[in-house]
Amino acid sequence: MAIALMAVAVGATIISGMITVYREIPQQMGREFRAYGANLLILPGKDRTTLSGEDVKKINDSLNGYEIVGIAPFLYERLKINEQPILTSGTDFSMLQKVSPYWQITGSWPQAEKREILLGAEQAQRMNIKPGQTVLVSAGNDADEETFVVSGIVHTGGKEEQFAFVDLALLQKMLQKNGQLSLAQISIVADGAALESVSKMISQNYPEVQPQLVKQIAHSEETVLSKLQALVLLVTVVVLLLTLICVATTMMAVVTERRREIGLKKALGAENSNIICEFLGEGCVLGFFGGILGTGLGYLFAQVVSMNVFGRAVEFAPSIAVFSIVLSIVITGIASLIPVRIATSVEPAIVLRGE
Amino acid sequence: MSLLELKDVSMAYGGKVFALQDINMTVEKGEWLAIMGPSGSGKTTLMNIIGCMDKATSGTVVLDGIDLTDVDHQQLTTLRRDKIGMVFQQFHLIPYLTAVENIMVAQYYHSLPDKQEALAALDRVGLKDRAGHLPSQLSGGEQQRVCIARALINYPVLILADEPTGNLDEANEKLVMNIFHELHDEGHTILTVTHAPEVGREAQRAVIIEHGRIAGSEAKAE
Known part of the structure; x- marks a missing residue:
């Protein structure tokens, strides 16, 4: 017995x-999958080209029942870096580190509101630039050139290696687009069904934005x-x-x-x-x-x-x-x-x- | 009317091998009958039939007015529980239960366990002070007395004893046989199965079985 x-x-x-x-x-x-990047994007709604920081804040508040790993805002613009047109993104680096912890940085992350820039590995190689060197950045043909220190080179294995990244507030100021965003990446701990319902809730309650699931991540998960x-x-x-x-x-x-x-x-x-x-x-x-x-x-x-x-x-x-x-x-x-x-x-x- | 009546009772295995053949016998109420015979003579088969544990392949067995050949398995169980008290050569006490609990098991399957009544039954066989002992703590004679108390607890009409002294020494054999004499004197009907002539002689009458047939009978000289 x-x-x-x-x-x-x-x-x-x-x-x-x-x-x-x-x-x-x-x-x-x-939670483990959150290491592979955002699983929900917030894009501007119909007939809009940008989001406002306020929109993202409201959405963040509406998700208080969920475990949010991070919300990274992005403003994209083509800037001239050392006379080369490069798609540059202004972002909140502290949030970006939470949303995309898989990014490999040679050097260091740029500090907030400092004239520091993170270059994608592909661009850095093309321009033969190393961390610590400076680059000249201008917002357009007629704009003044400003000097930025390359704080680091980013390796992701993805298209981010073709971009450059600067502090969001700095870019908004340079472009005179205060409070404006191109999109926001959200990393949220939720399974496929929960993510779908979050997306549905956002599109119903906030018509000014358009949620979009990162299908690859959600599907792999x-x-x-x-x-x-x-x-x-x-x-x-x-x-x-x-x-x-x-x-x-x-x-x-x-x-x-x-x-x-x-x-x-x-x-x-x-x-x-x-x-x-x-x-x-x-x-x-x-x-x-x-x-x-x-x-x-x-x-x-x-x-x-x-x-x-x-x-x-x-x-x-x-x-x-x-x-x-x-x-x-x-x-x-x-x-x-x-x-x-x-x-x-x-x-x-x-x-x-x-x- | 006799308490037990067997008429032309036969038991054949596979339709060919006869363990019992044409057994005719009666046991009157209050009688003490011994069934004697050597090993393999058919005593145990006969005991199984009388004890409602098996059914004869032919003939009739009437116990307390009930024809056992007409009843089904379930009814045989009920009859066994209500009419028969069994005493075994190997005692068959449940090893993890105390003496009194072993008696209460028989009460449990019959009706309801009653500890006081079970203790009284133990007292009847002189073992009240051993009520809380496990079988392993009792001598062979004491175990057999517990077995007798268990057989009596549900007031059976017939006490069936299979080689009741087979595993006992002379002193305990005498003790157990004295209890049987007392029970007989009180009016109990007893049927003992034995191959030992000295045990068979204690009964009022003995039926001798050989090769599945009744070979003779003898009455005790008063």
Whole structure:
């Protein structure tokens, strides 16, 4: 019986641990995916060419129920850098670092409101410029040239390597476009469905802007998550089956060991229903205590997995605890069916034959 | 009317191998009958049929006015529970239950467990002070007395004892046989199955079985 209890406890440990991990994966992996950039863009609405900083602030306030990693504003303009026309973006670098933590910088990020510029790797190579050197930047043919220090070179492996980046406030001032933005990138911890509903909410409540999901990121996230969840589910089902087999085998051994006792009880007048109730009852009690033990251990297991894989703790979920205890009882109940059938087939006459 | 009546009772396995053949016998209410015979003579098969644990392949068995050949498996269980008290050679006490709990098990399957009544039954066989002991803490003779108390607890019409002294030493054998004598004196109907002549001689009458047939009977000289 101790072996059966251990089998149920181990099964319940894996089940409750896996279900906790299964439930936590979307949220935890969602955070991990935020390292790959924004998953929602806010663009100007119909008949508009720019956004206002106020629009972005309102949207930010409306998302207070969600975990926002960051909102990076962008204003794009073609500037002349060392006489070369280069698409330049003004942005908030502190936010950009949160939204796009995957950017590799040689040198350092530009400091806010300083005449510092971040050059895309492709442009820096073309112009043969290294961090620390200066470049001349002008907003147009007639505009004055201003000197900027190249604080760093950015490597992303994407089209950002063809751009240059300066402080947003500085660019807005140079272009006399105070408070204006071309777009905003939002990095939000949410799965595909939640992201869709956020997008819908924004387009309904703020007609002056146009939300757009970054489909590649959202799709990749969904694909990876669904595959991970399927794997966890598969492991859980296999563990359930193994627990079922182990408990059934142990219960069969128990029935075989107690054949004489069963025969005696029948000789004393026990009906098959009495024998069924006794063994199923034992199975359910076993499932209950094994389930409680396993649920506790499963929570610890999930905690260890989460801390090691995601670096975050998981919360104890009473619903998962109840579910895994009930599931343990059901599994031991099912596992007891064949042994119970064997028990009911024991003939009372064995007690007289001395078997 | 006899308490137990067997008429032309046969038991054949596979339709060919006869364990019992044409058994005719009666047991009157209050009688003590011994069924004797060597190993393999068919004693246990006969005990199974009388004890409502098996059904004869032919013939009729009437116990307390009920024809056992007409009842189904469920009814046999009910009859076994209500009419028969069994005493086993190997005692068959449940090892993890105390003496009194072993008696209460029989009450549980019959009606309702009653500890006071179970203790009274233990007192009846002189073991009230051993009520809380496990079978492993009791001697063979004490275990058999617990087994007898369990057999009596539901007021059976027939006490079936299979080699009741087979596993006991001489002193305990005497103790157990004395209890059977007391029960008989109180009016209980007892049927003992034994291969030991000295145990068989304690009964009022003995039926001898050989090769599945009744080979003879003898009455005790008063």
